[in-house]
Amino acid sequence: MLDYAAASHRRAAALLVVFALLAFLPGFFQIPPVDRDEARFAQATKQMVERGEYVDIRFQDEVRYKKPVGIYWLQAVAVKAGETLGIPHARTAIWLYRLPSLAGATAAVVLTYWTALAFVTRRTALVAALMMASSILLGVEARLAKTDAMLLFTSMAAMGAMARIYLAARRAPDTPVGWTMPAILWSALAGGVLIKGPLILMFVVLTALTVSIADRSGRWIRRLRPLTGLAWLVVLVLPWFVAIVAKSGDSFFVKAIGEDMLAKIGSGQEAHGAPPGLYLALFFVTFWPGSVLAAMAAPMVWKARREPGAQFLLAWLIPSWLVFEAVMTKLPHYVLPLYPAIAILIAGILEKRGLSKARWMVRGTIGWFIFPALITIAVVFGFIAIGRDLGIVAWPFAAAAAIFGLFAWWLYEADGAERALLRAMMSSVFIGIAVYAVTFPALPALFPSALIAAEVRAAGCEQPHVASTFAYQEPSLVFLLGTETRFTDGAGAAEFLRSGPCHFALIDARSERSFVQRADALGLRYALTQRIEGFNISNGKPVVMTVFRSAEQP
Numbered sequence: 295m296l297d298y299a300a301a302s303h304r305r306a307a308a309l310l311v312v313f314a315l316l317a318f319l320p321g322f323f324q325i326p327p328v329d330r331d332e333a334r335f336a337q338a339t340k341q342m343v344e345r346g347e348y349v350d351i352r353f354q355d356e357v358r359y360k361k362p363v364g365i366y367w368l369q370a371v372a373v374k375a376g377e378t379l380g381i382p383h384a385r386t387a388i389w390l391y392r393l394p395s396l397a398g399a400t401a402a403v404v405l406t407y408w409t410a411l412a413f414v415t416r417r418t419a420l421v422a423a424l425m426m427a428s429s430i431l432l433g434v435e436a437r438l439a440k441t442d443a444m445l446l447f448t449s450m451a452a453m454g455a456m457a458r459i460y461l462a463a464r465r466a467p468d469t470p471v472g473w474t475m476p477a478i479l480w481s482a483l484a485g486g487v488l489i490k491g492p493l494i495l496m497f498v499v500l501t502a503l504t505v506s507i508a509d510r511s512g513r514w515i516r517r518l519r520p521l522t523g524l525a526w527l528v529v530l531v532l533p534w535f536v537a538i539v540a541k542s543g544d545s546f547f548v549k550a551i552g553e554d555m556l557a558k559i560g561s562g563q564e565a566h567g568a569p570p571g572l573y574l575a576l577f578f579v580t581f582w583p584g585s586v587l588a589a590m591a592a593p594m595v596w597k598a599r600r601e602p603g604a605q606f607l608l609a610w611l612i613p614s615w616l617v618f619e620a621v622m623t624k625l626p627h628y629v630l631p632l633y634p635a636i637a638i639l640i641a642g643i644l645e646k647r648g649l650s651k652a653r654w655m656v657r658g659t660i661g662w663f664i665f666p667a668l669i670t671i672a673v674v675f676g677f678i679a680i681g682r683d684l685g686i687v688a689w690p691f692a693a694a695a696a697i698f699g700l701f702a703w704w705l706y707e708a709d710g711a712e713r714a715l716l717r718a719m720m721s722s723v724f725i726g727i728a729v730y731a732v733t734f735p736a737l738p739a740l741f742p743s744a745l746i747a748a749e750v751r752a753a754g755c756e757q758p759h760v761a762s763t764f765a766y767q768e769p770s771l772v773f774l775l776g777t778e779t780r781f782t783d784g785a786g787a788a789e790f791l792r793s794g795p796c797h798f799a800l801i802d803a804r805s806e807r808s809f810v811q812r813a814d815a816l817g818l819r820y821a822l823t824q825r826i827e828g829f830n831i832s833n834g835k836p837v838v839m840t841v842f843r844s845a846e847q848p
């Protein structure tokens with residue numbers, strides 16, 4: 295199939311799209327909204343659609359100025375299209391909000407192929423792109439309604455265009471560059487800025503500076519059309535920034551730059567602080583299965599570091615990686631835009647048959663078997679611990695993942711690295727099916743908000759009103775049950791139930807006493823409808839909530 299697809303760009307793109315969808319779609323429609331980032335993004339978009347206000351960004355009554363507006367606009371388009379097509383309950387169908395991430399991840403895979411073509415042959419570019427499509431981290435981001443898959447897409451367009459400009463300047467200095475590649479570069483930068491602020495500029499600027507220092511010449515930068523390009527970028531991004539400043543004054547920049555971006559540099563924001571080296575440790579999981587070959591490719595990459603192609607890819611990878619390691623706030627997805635450079639480097643060494651044959655490195659290919667084996671154990675344990683069930687329905691897919699991983703490792707030396715890697719990629723696909731399509735949907739306790747929403751909707755109220763005690767105030771609850779969802783204490787929940795029929799209160803165990811005392815003092819009539827037990831994956835704690843409903847007032 296790889297030989298067939300490598301015969302033309304059209305076949306290659308078709309294979310990549312099919313494989314990407316095979317890797318990304320399992321669980322895409324079934325998994326409820328995930329706390330906390332996905333649910334926050336989706337709820338802010340839902341409020342835009344509800345209010346018809348597409349400049350200001352809010353979560354309930356609070357402004358949400360951590361990121362620019364780009365992802366919210368894309369999600370809003372998907373939701374409005376869903377409503378137009380008659381999709382039931384489109385505004386709370388989380389998969390509609392995930393469509394931009396799915397499209398961005400799939401397009402990023404294709405653009406990895408396009409970018410790799412500047413460095414390697416068509417077949418090798420296919421391998422690099424498949425490596426990205428099968429990576430664990432991109433599989434996660436493709437299923438979440440947030441910014442990172444779309445940021446990867448814009449980053450790949452920008453870096454692919456800049457790579458072509460740089461390599462053309464090195465190989466044929468007198469050849470005119472034209473306007474197509476600079477236009478792609480600066481348009482992609484504008485898109486990236488509207489998606490996630492200035493982060494995309496760091497990748498481009500650090501890469502350009504690094505290769506210029508290595509070459510002791512920055513003359514090639516003029517081929518980027520920097521003055522015209524910067525003007526074009528400003529034309530594209532300035533209208534919304536002007537509109538948000540007119541709406542909020544300097545509040546957007548204070549929160550986006552001061553309270554979000556700069557705060558992450560010196561402190562671990564939202565308990566996500568970690569020492570340098572975390573991304574290197576996580577790499578072997580987040581870039582699996584390609585990460586298994588990284589160590590074996592490293593010696594040859596180092597030898598080729600002075601070649602223009604390797605030099606550009608290393609300039610893309612190393613400076614930004616060091617910045618991310620130095621910043622105190624660390625989340626696994628921050629380094630995702632750097633992974634295509636690694637994929638292309640590994641694929642290039644694979645093409646040249648330059649992987650190290652050192653026995654201790656070759657033994658590391660057992661990672662292709664260990665990871666799916668651990669996932670299989672985790673799936674069974676999850677079913678037993680959370681679902682009180684053996685989870686037999688997930689076993690065939692988990693077993694297939696382990697078998698593909700076993701043969702990738704076992705036959706590595708007999709069949710070669712490329713075939714072993716392709717087997718490991720199929721293992722990744724089966725891991726996705728076992729985890730996202732089978733395990734998560736079969737364990738509803740992992741998503742307490744969905745259980746609560748189902749219980750509230752079963753009461754038959756057209757417009758239920760919900761309040762929850764502070765022990766459970768996840769954004770997914772707001773997304774599923776309405777923007778007016780309130781968070782309060784036990785006594786406040788009793789006051790809330792008093793407001794009228796179709797009011798529901800979610801009370802945790804510690805708040806039940808104050809709720810009952812206040813309800814008795816008010817003479818409130820209420821009914822216990824259900825006790826919800828689950829597990830809050832956002833903080834790793836069990837959740838036990840009692841759902842009370844107001845009785846009809848006399």
